[in-house]
Amino acid sequence: TQLLEQSPQFLSIQEGENLTVYCNSSSVFSSLQWYRQEPGEGPVLLVTVVTGGEVKKLKRLTFQFGDARKDSSLHITAAQPGDTGLYLCAGEEGRRALTFGSGTRLQVQP
Amino acid sequence: KAGVTQTPRYLIKTRGQQVTLSCSPISGHRSVSWYQQTPGQGLQFLFEYFSETQRNKGNFPGRFSGRQFSNSRSEMNVSTLELGDSALYLCASSQGTENTGELFFGEGSRLTVL
Numbered sequence: 001t002q003l004l005e006q007s008p009q010f011l012s013i014q015e016g017e018n019l020t021v022y023c024n025s026s027s028v029f030s031s032l033q034w035y036r037q038e039p040g041e042g043p044v045l046l047v048t049v050v051t052g053g054e055v056k057k058l059k060r061l062t063f064q065f066g067d068a069r070k071d072s073s074l075h076i077t078a079a080q081p082g083d084t085g086l087y088l089c090a091g092e093e094g095r096r097a098l099t100f101g102s103g104t105r106l107q108v109q110p
Numbered sequence: 111k112a113g114v115t116q117t118p119r120y121l122i123k124t125r126g127q128q129v130t131l132s133c134s135p136i137s138g139h140r141s142v143s144w145y146q147q148t149p150g151q152g153l154q155f156l157f158e159y160f161s162e163t164q165r166n167k168g169n170f171p172g173r174f175s176g177r178q179f180s181n182s183r184s185e186m187n188v189s190t191l192e193l194g195d196s197a198l199y200l201c202a203s204s205q206g207t208e209n210t211g212e213l214f215f216g217e218g219s220r221l222t223v224l
Contacts (some may be wrong), residue, residue, distance in 0.1 A: 042202070042217050045212045048212065088152075097155040097168065100152060
C-alpha cells in the first residue's frame with residue numbers, strides 16, 4: 001500500500017506569513033498532484049508535477065517535486081485569508097488510483 | 111461546461127439500511143472514481159469505473175458496490191449501513207485515458223448513519 005504523509009496536519013497563521021507544507025512517501029510516483037478543498041466543496045486541482053526536481057509556481061504558491069519523486073512541498077508566500085482550506089497531495093502511479101495524503105488544514109487569520 | 115453533479119447532497123439513514131448515491135460526470139469524461147472522506151482517515155479510494163467496467167478497486171468490504179451506465183453516469187450503493195459509514199462521499203470524473211490524470215470532484219454526498 002502506498003502511503004503519503006503530510007505535515008503539518010494543522011497550521012494557523014497570520015495574514016502575510018509564509019508557510020511550507022510537506023508531502024512524503026517511501027514510494028516513487030510518476031506524478032504528484034496538489035488539491036485544495038474548501039468547506040462544503042470537493043477538492044480542486046492546483047498543480048501536477050511530473051519530473052523529479054520540478055518546480056512550478058502558481059502566483060504565490062510554489063510547488064516542488066523531489067528529485068527521487070517520493071516527496072513534494074508546497075510553499076505559500078504572504079498567505080492571505082483566501083488561502084484557507086484543506087491542502088491535499090495525491091500520488092499517481094500508472095493506472096492505479098490516486099493515493100491521497102492525509103491533508104494539511106490551513107487557517108489564515110486576517 | 112457543467113461540473114460533476116452528485117445527488118443527494120445530504121442524507122440521514124439508520125443502521126442496517128442501504129443507500130444509493132448518484133454521480134453525473136463532466137460531459138465527455140468516461141472515468142468516474144468514488145472516494146470516502148472522513149476526518150480520521152482522509153480520502154480513501156473506493157472504486158473507479160471506466161466505460162461501464164470497474165477498473166480499480168480499493169480496500170472496502172463488499173457492502174460497498176458501484177456501477178456505471180452507458181452515459182457514464184455512476185451510482186454507488188452501500189448496504190447494511192454501519193455507524194462508521196458516516197462520511198462525505200466524493201465522486202470525481204476524468205477523461206480516463208492512460209493515466210489517472212486530473213480529477214474533477216463533485217461537492218459530495220454527506221451521509222449520516224444513526
